[in-house]
Amino acid sequence: MPRKTNTRNKIKNVALDLFSTLGFAGTSVRQISGTVGIRESGIYNHFSSKENILKVLLDDVKNSTIGVEIITDELLNKLSKPQIFMKEFVQILIKRWNTKKQKKYLRLVLIEQFREIKGVNVSLNLLVDESINIWSLIFSEMINFRYIKKGDPKVYAEEFVYPIFMIRLQYLVEEKVDLEKILEKCDSHIDYFWNSIKR
Amino acid sequence: MPRKTNTRNKIKNVALDLFSTLGFAGTSVRQISGTVGIRESGIYNHFSSKENILKVLLDDVKNSTIGVEIITDELLNKLSKPQIFMKEFVQILIKRWNTKKQKKYLRLVLIEQFREIKGVNVSLNLLVDESINIWSLIFSEMINFRYIKKGDPKVYAEEFVYPIFMIRLQYLVEEKVDLEKILEKCDSHIDYFWNSIKR
DNA sequence: GTCTATAAGGAGATAGAC
DNA sequence: GTCTATCTCCTTATAGAC
Structure with missing residues (x-):
């Protein structure tokens, strides 16, 4: 599907x-206007102000966060093998994040x-808490089914x-995206973590 | 001891x-000058440019990071009781960070x-790596003395x-500094962690 | 939707008197 | 060390023609 690249999206x-x-x-x-290739005033045909652009972007961020909806049935079938489940799910997450x-x-x-931006509320905390909520549900199920320790x-x-978020943050600064290295680090963490929750 | 508050420090x-x-x-x-209570031009009697102020501040950050030197003999004596050692050391760190x-x-x-600032290089990664290096040494010693698992x-x-850094980051956004809550969270983490490394 | 023109003020920085 | 005065450039934003 071809991407719509009208001026608003370019901006x-x-x-x-x-x-x-x-x-x-x-x-x-x-x-901004120079890079897009229009005059400064042209910006204001698409956004009411500079801050409005930021607001729209931050709204996009909020709407693009990853929720429970990405847990497929295929993935859920592997819940009984927590170590595999964790690795595969994290791999999906990292690929999206990267x-x-x-x-x-x-x-x-x-x-x-x-x-402070009126009407917008996005922070690192929010993103982390979202992830924690999802994984709370997952671990809760694993405990119910006695796949892991109480x-x-x-x-x-x-x-x-x-730790997964810290790894994500660490690789945010680096220019080159070494996906293998990130996944390796996450796998290492999962192995360590698995040892502390397996029955 | 009274703090020196000349104009340069005020700025x-x-x-x-x-x-x-x-x-x-x-x-x-x-x-900046308005808040300090001098004219704009007054700033340039103390700093060569606005960026120079930032550079000096970031240098201060680098020089104020916490190194191995804060490990006292008193603390070292508790190395044989890893759980206590970790809790006391983390308490010291959190109090400094907070x-x-x-x-x-x-x-x-x-x-x-x-x-990009010429001659300055500070990042979250750097701070995290410093902490990791210190704790690598500590755990290395604990392994040598067989206080913890190989x-x-x-x-x-x-x-x-x-996790300790994530907790630190999470409480960076909050207005009110609830030291007790942070320490509680860290203690909880240490307890969990202790279970995975005790012999 | 994009342009030209322009407003109205803020930015960092310097010169020179006191 | 701080002041006044000033320079020059950049800032966001609007009005109105095409």
């Missing part, structure tokens, strides 16, 4: 590029989360998710 | 305040780590440090 893409490296305040409308767009999104959130699923989820 | 403190919330690009020299200044420092690093000390260090 959004360019702004995301610039905001995620130079920051919102460090980027001028001039830079796209250029998602990396820019996360950088943007990191940089701009302390800025314990607080929330604690399991935190111990599981925190 | 640094105000700039740290503003940079860590509005960002470097989002802060003007005008704002000062207003250190929180501003970390926010500044988070916000500005993607900006294993890769680096892996131990990562599994130990990552």
Whole structure:
């Protein structure tokens, strides 16, 4: 399916590029319009203000976060083999997170989360909490079916998710995207974690 | 001991305040000088440029990071009781990290780590790696003395440090500093971790 | 939807008096 | 060390023609 690249989307893409490296305040409308290839005033045919562009981008971030909906039936069938389940699911997550767009999104959130923008509320905490909630459900099920040791699923989820997020953050700064290295690190973490929850 | 508050230090403190919330690009020299109570031009009697203020601040961050030197003999004596050692050491770390200044420092690093500044190199990765190196040494010793299970000390260090850093990051956004809550979370993590490394 | 033109003010930085 | 005054460029945003 061909991607729609009208001017509005061009502006959004360019702004995301610039905001995620130079920051919102460090980027001028001039830079955005120049890169897009239109005049400064042309921006205002598509967005009411510079801040409005940021608001739209941050809304996109919120709508692009990963929820329970990505857990397929195929994946669910592997719930009885927690180690395999964790590795395959994490692989899916990492592959999604490791796209250029998602990396820019996360950088943007990191940089701009302390800025107050009316009607928008995105932060690193929010993203982490979302992941923890999903994994709480998963571990809760695993405990119910006695696939893993009894314990607080929330604690399991935190111990599981925190290192994966730190790995994600660590590879956010690096230029080259070494997917293999990230997955290796995650696998190593999963192996370690598995030893602490297996029956 | 009374704190020296000459104009240069006032500028640094105000700039740290503003940079860590509005960002470097989002802060003007005008704002800084206004808050300090001098004219804009007065800034240039103390710093060669706006960027120079940032550089000095980031140098301060680097010099204020916590190294092995804070491990006292008293603490070392408790190495044979890993669980207690970890809890006491983490308590010291958290208390240091939880000062207003250190929180501003970390926010500044988070916000500005993607900006290129000549001669300065500070990033979240750097801070995390420093912690991991210290804890690698500690776990290495614990393994040598057979206080804990045999294993890769680096892996131990990562599994130990990552969650603590995530907790630190999570409480960076919050206004009110609930030290008790942070320490509780860390203790919970240490208990969990202890179960996976005890002999 | 995009252009030209322009407003109205903010930005960082310097010169020179006190 | 701080002040006043000033320079030059950049900032977001609007009005109105095509």
